[in-house]
Amino acid sequence: MSDTVNVMLVDDQTLVREGIKSLLQLAGHVRIVGEASDGLEALEELPRCQPDVVLMDIRMPRMDGIAAMTQMKEQGIQTPVIILTTFDDHELVLNGIRAGARGFLLKDVSLESLVEAIETVKNGETLIQPAVTERVLKGFTELQGDSKVEKDPVQEPLTQREIEILRLMAGGYSNKEISRAIFKSEGTIKNHVSNILAKLNVRDRTRAVLKALELGLI
Structure with a gap:
């Protein structure tokens, strides 16, 4: 048990x-x-x-x-x-x-x-x-008319560190809180977040979390 x-x-x-x-x-x-x-x-x-x-x-x-x-x-x-x-x-x-x-x-x-x-x-x-x-996701596509963006495949595989950061993003953690959680500088976290957005081909953190959930990454 x-x-x-x-x-x-x-x-x-x-x-x-x-x-x-x-x-x-x-x-x-x-x-x-x-x-x-x-x-x-x-x-x-x-x-x-x-x-x-x-x-x-x-x-x-x-x-x-x-x-x-x-x-x-x-x-x-x-x-x-x-x-x-x-x-x-x-x-x-x-x-x-x-x-x-x-x-x-x-x-x-x-x-x-x-x-x-x-x-x-x-x-x-x-x-x-x-x-x-x-x-x-359906609500997003209806409101924004950008289903193509949401459904685009990942441009490049995410690293384990990026997936770890994505999980923290999904939990509502800010860059500062993520930096404290994984013992990395805030600047490093910002770079990771930028890479995540680029790889997932999304505009912001919320869309990144939703797309990661859709793709089963987190």
């Missing part, structure tokens, strides 16, 4: 929290250590609960999931967050990625996929459900 994973649930609907809790209990090694009905309550409970992973809804009263993650980042709380929602709006996904979400799943996900996502982000990796990625 895998090591126990402590999880906090943040959702404004009690029935949803109870349903997810009952589902995760079937996994055996996942333990619910805290619950909150909105972002403000989550910020209050986090220091007490000390979860390994937070499952966070996006749309909640008082403080939504995006605002809560932004506050967590500002307060130096590094607990990884998986956004778990019924909404598949591509703008919400992008805002979640920018705010630092390490995972993004729709609430109709299977128990197996949910547990896999929890274990993945606990281990420092990023996981976004393929169905979500497809919707985001």
Whole structure:
């Protein structure tokens, strides 16, 4: 059996929290250590609960999931967050990625996929459900009319270092934070990011993350 994973649930609907809790209990090694009905309550409970992973809804009263993650980042709380929602709006996904979400799943996900996502982000990796990625990419092409750019193949294979940086970018890390994480200068990170954008043939960091997800690079 895998090591126990402590999880906090943040959702404004009690029935949803109870349903997810009952589902995760079937996994055996996942333990619910805290619950909150909105972002403000989550910020209050986090220091007490000390979860390994937070499952966070996006749309909640008082403080939504995006605002809560932004506050967590500002307060130096590094607990990884998986956004778990019924909404598949591509703008919400992008805002979640920018705010630092390490995972993004729709609430109709299977128990197996949910547990896999929890274990993945606990281990420092990023996981976004393929169905979500497809919707985001579709939203981009509809809004920007640049599906050709998004679908272009990689011009040159990415190095392991570049993939490592891409994963950190997907987690919402800035160049300064990446430089601290991998012990390289900020200038070196900027050069790596420029190379990543060129190799993926995209204009910005968010598109780089989405294309890397689409191609299965991270």
